[in-house]
Amino acid sequence: MKNCDALQFKIGARSLLGIALSTLYLAGCMTTRIEETKNSATGLLAGESVVILEASYHQGNTTEDGFLDCISKTVQKGRNKIAVYPEQKFVDALFPWFEPRTMPEGPDALPDLMRHPGVAERLKESGVRYIIWVTGNTERSASGGSLSCAIAPGGGGCFGLAWWENDSSYSAAIWDIHDGKSAGQVSAEVHGTSVIPAIIIPVPIIARTQAAACKGLAGELKTFITDSGPL
Amino acid sequence: MQTRWASPRDVIRSNEYKLVKRTDISRPTLWLLAAAALGSACSKSVEVKVDFPEPLVAPLALKVGLRYGDSINNYSYHEELPVDGNWSFELGATNARLFDKIFSALFEEVVYVDATGGTGEPYSSLDAIIEPTIEAFEFSLPRQSRSDQYSVWIRYNLRVYGPDGNLITNWPVSAYGQADSRLFGAKEAMAEATINAMRDAVASIVTGFGKEPKIKEALLTENEDEEL
Numbered sequence: 001m002k003n004c005d006a007l008q009f010k011i012g013a014r015s016l017l018g019i020a021l022s023t024l025y026l027a028g029c030m031t032t033r034i035e036e037t038k039n040s041a042t043g044l045l046a047g048e049s050v051v052i053l054e055a056s057y058h059q060g061n062t063t064e065d066g067f068l069d070c071i072s073k074t075v076q077k078g079r080n081k082i083a084v085y086p087e088q089k090f091v092d093a094l095f096p097w098f099e100p101r102t103m104p105e106g107p108d109a110l111p112d113l114m115r116h117p118g119v120a121e122r123l124k125e126s127g128v129r130y131i132i133w134v135t136g137n138t139e140r141s142a143s144g145g146s147l148s149c150a151i152a153p154g155g156g157g158c159f160g161l162a163w164w165e166n167d168s169s170y171s172a173a174i175w176d177i178h179d180g181k182s183a184g185q186v187s188a189e190v191h192g193t194s195v196i197p198a199i200i201i202p203v204p205i206i207a208r209t210q211a212a213a214c215k216g217l218a219g220e221l222k223t224f225i226t227d228s229g230p231l
Numbered sequence: 232m233q234t235r236w237a238s239p240r241d242v243i244r245s246n247e248y249k250l251v252k253r254t255d256i257s258r259p260t261l262w263l264l265a266a267a268a269l270g271s272a273c274s275k276s277v278e279v280k281v282d283f284p285e286p287l288v289a290p291l292a293l294k295v296g297l298r299y300g301d302s303i304n305n306y307s308y309h310e311e312l313p314v315d316g317n318w319s320f321e322l323g324a325t326n327a328r329l330f331d332k333i334f335s336a337l338f339e340e341v342v343y344v345d346a347t348g349g350t351g352e353p354y355s356s357l358d359a360i361i362e363p364t365i366e367a368f369e370f371s372l373p374r375q376s377r378s379d380q381y382s383v384w385i386r387y388n389l390r391v392y393g394p395d396g397n398l399i400t401n402w403p404v405s406a407y408g409q410a411d412s413r414l415f416g417a418k419e420a421m422a423e424a425t426i427n428a429m430r431d432a433v434a435s436i437v438t439g440f441g442k443e444p445k446i447k448e449a450l451l452t453e454n455e456d457e458e459l
Contacts (some may be wrong), residue, residue: 070453092284096434117289
């Protein structure tokens with residue numbers, strides 16, 4: 001999926017000023033890629049929910065807390081919306097078995113986890129059917145340009161052009177607690193270029209790659225969970 | 232549709248400093264502004280007050296005495312960083328609450344004791360006495376780690392004694408926690424990282440107690456160490 005807003009550099013300063021005044025910021029150029037792998041049929045019954053957890057930072061995962069919040073809020077809205085069990089409530093109810101040090105590393109570890117006293121009961125009480133493990137992050141892959149701003153008694157302004165590229169790469173592994181195995185995986189990769197050209201007034205043209213990844217991943221997750229699929 | 236950007240250097244080379252002019256802000260005003268900015272950045276006090284959830288674990292058939300020293304009852308840490316100002320951590324009795332939660336879940340019965348062993352009650356009815364301490368506390372800021380994370384390391388030491396006061400083992404427990412700087416302010420993120428480190432200590436102790444060789448040998452039967 002590709003969504004590019006072309007920027008014309010050869011437009012006059014007056015036109016640029018008009019654009020700057022009429023828009024707070026424009027969307028930068030982004031390329032989004034969503035992939036899904038499904039291993040088994042899915043679906044949620046009434047009263048069932050999913051919990052969305054961040055994979056352990058003990059294993060080097062650096063998923064931003066804000067991204068998890070975004071996914072959680074987005075999957076609970078719109079068509080095919082799914083019920084999400086609160087992450088902190090889930091982790092506290094099963095303390096300390098879902099702490100970064102102790103959380104299961106793969107669906108194969110679920111039977112061992114269930115053997116701990118009270119764990120299977122708490123999971124059943126929660127109504128959580130799927131655990132969704134989110135990994136990945138957003139990184140700045142390149143940047144350049146220069147932007148200078150100055151202020152003086154008579155006014156101020158900026159001149160120049162700064163740009164940067166962000167890569168947002170996230171994946172969500174879905175474990176089916178009932179079956180004790182992986183139901184599949186969904187991933188989203190978004191590459192975007194942001195630019196701030198400035199002739200007196202800076203005009204930020206921002207590629208919000210993380211927001212696009214959140215929207216893409218959440219949308220695909222909703223379909224993955226609610227659509228039982230051809231399997 | 233693909234966009235090819237003009238080289239920014241070409242645009243900037245001749246014009247970069249054209250708009251930079253000298254401002255008329257007076258020198259005393261600048262000093263005042265700088266002092267205000269420095270004052271707000273110089274000192275950060277992190278207060279950690281939290282209740283931990285009950286650990287989900289089957290209790291071992293042991294009666295254990297707990298002895299908390301000052302580092303557990305009222306811990307504070309202070310460090311002056313050359314660039315990042317003064318950081319102080321007030322953990323108060325949070326560690327005592329943490330160990331209360333761990334040990335009351337981990338053992339069938341716990342009592343508080345004044346010494347690390349003795350004769351007569353309550354020592355004669357105890358299986359062991361545990362004295363936790365904090366040996367080291369470290370933290371790092373996003374600027375230092377070149378990441379978006381505030382991080383905290385706490386090294387606890389659990390001294391485990393027999394009821395007669397003989398040391399069974401010194402068990403060091405390293406705990407780590409981090410928190411995202413983008414979701415919280417600096418103080419709040421550091422407090423969150425500290426809480427996460429303390430929760431990590433619980434995870435270490437609950438999963439590691441039965442595996443620590445000297446504890447296993449002195450206190451646990453074969454079935455009990457497999458339960459943890």
